[in-house]
Amino acid sequence: MKFSSCIAAVAVIAGVNASPHPAYQQQDQQALGTTSSPSTTGYDQLKLEDIINDSPLLSLHRDLVKIESISGNEHDVGLFVAQFLESQNFTVVKQEVPPVKGQEDTKARYNIYAVPKSSTQPPSILLTSHIDTVPPFIPYSVRQPQDATSDPEDLIIAGRGSVDAKGSVAAQIFATLETLEENPDASLGLLFVVGEEIGGDGMHVFSDSKLNQKEAFKTLIFGEPTEAALVSGHKGMLGFQVLAHGSAAHSGYPWLGKSAVSAILPALSRVDILGNIPAEEGGLPASPKYGPTTLNIGKIRAGVATNVVPSEAMADVAVRLAEGTPEEARKIIQRAVEDATKDFEAEVVVDFKSHQESYPPQDLDVDVEGFDVATVNYGTDVPNLAVAASTKRYLYGPGSIFVAHGDNEALSVRQINEAVVGYKKLIQAAVDRDGQVA
Ligand SMILES: [Zn+2]
The missing domain is CATH 3.40.630.10 (Zn peptidases)
Incomplete structure (x- = not known):
């Protein structure tokens, strides 16, 4: 035509x-x-x-x-x-x-x-x-x-x-x-x-x-x-995964295992509100132009059965950055997860490599x-x-x-x-x- x-x-x-x-x-x-x-x-x-x-x-x-x-x-x-x-x-x-x-x-x-x-x-x-x-x-x-x-x-x-x-x-x-x-x-x-x-x-x-x-x-x-x-x-973008590794056991004897879910929950609770916490208190920064940084825990996977202490748990998180660089945000997230999980037996790590796309x-x-x-x-x-x-x-x-x-x-x-x-x-x-x- x-x-x-x-x-x-x-x-x-x-x-x-x-x-x-x-x-x-x-x-x-x-x-x-x-x-x-x-x-x-x-x-x-x-x-x-x-x-x-x-x-x-x-x-x-x-x-x-x-x-x-x-x-x-x-x-x-x-x-x-x-x-x-x-x-x-x-x-x-x-x-x-x-x-x-x-x-x-x-x-x-x-x-x-x-x-x-x-x-x-x-x-x-x-x-x-x-x-x-x-x-x-x-x-x-x-x-x-x-x-x-x-x-x-x-x-x-x-x-x-x-x-x-x-x-x-x-x-x-x-x-x-x-x-x-x-x-x-x-x-x-x-x-x-x-x-x-x-x-x-x-x-x-x-x-x-x-x-x-x-x-x-x-x-x-x-x-x-x-x-x-x-x-x-528009806001910046950053993604990451939170991974918890524990060990499995019978749910009647949970002390014999290390629950990955028990360990990941406080980490995610903290991550979930990082956008609402002032930057001085370890939160992710807001900006006058873009408002607060927001986080979305979009996917959670854990465990194999209700009667088994879960040995693995993972969550995928997307961050919409209002201020700062992805590098700065990674440090804040890393610190927040470490603080929230230091008393748990199961190991919790933050993996930034699984979501390589990031920009300020x-x-x-x-x-x-x-x-x-x-x-x-x-x-x-x-x-x-x-x-x-x-x-x-x-x-x-x-x-x-x-x-x-x-x-x-x-x-x-x-x-x-x-x-x-x-x-x-x-x-x-x-x-x-x-x-x-x-
Ligand atoms: Zn489009």
């Missing part, structure tokens, strides 16, 4: 009730695969499908969401994005990323890196997001909101990835196309990576490769659901006017991409993180349209900074 001839008109559709540009009618009229039950008032389902078909942006978003791309299985969505960008006159590099452990049989997965065919230099402005999603797959659907209005901007688009992050992907692509239409010399590139939801293996591969032209990339625009706010930063809080740029500014508590690919010290980094995108990984993942047509405008504003600010002609 060739959209470039009508890109300028997308903004018109964003302004709602405009009648479809004639060029839209040349599109494939793809039927929606799965749709929610038609609403009893307002539009019928066919009309809803027409509204999506009439917008190249919403059509691209639909096509992306319809392709299942749970982390590890990004082959199809990657090829789709590559093909789409090639059809829009981009030179596309498909960068293969090794398979996810245990999924060696799945088809090859690719980061998609694209620059306009006409460009001779690496881009100075790179827009990036991810094409994988969390499980389970939820089919694409369009519906009217509860309080049905006749405004197509209020329509709700649902499905896995509709928000996180295919809303960002579609909006970034159209913001780029529209900018190039208006300013063909704008130095723009696109990067859509795999594996963001499982630790960022895709972005790591890109970051370590020759494609990462650190010195050239002056502005990075990351796409994640931020409810159209510019994110001033990530501060981002917010120096473009016209945006709400917010901080977020979730992790992104931002720390996984090595950049030059002077590189500007922005984080922005449509939709809310509160629905992003839920069964109710959805956003409105208005949110997607507005994100195109938002990305274009960020691009324009970068173009102006670079002294390019607009």
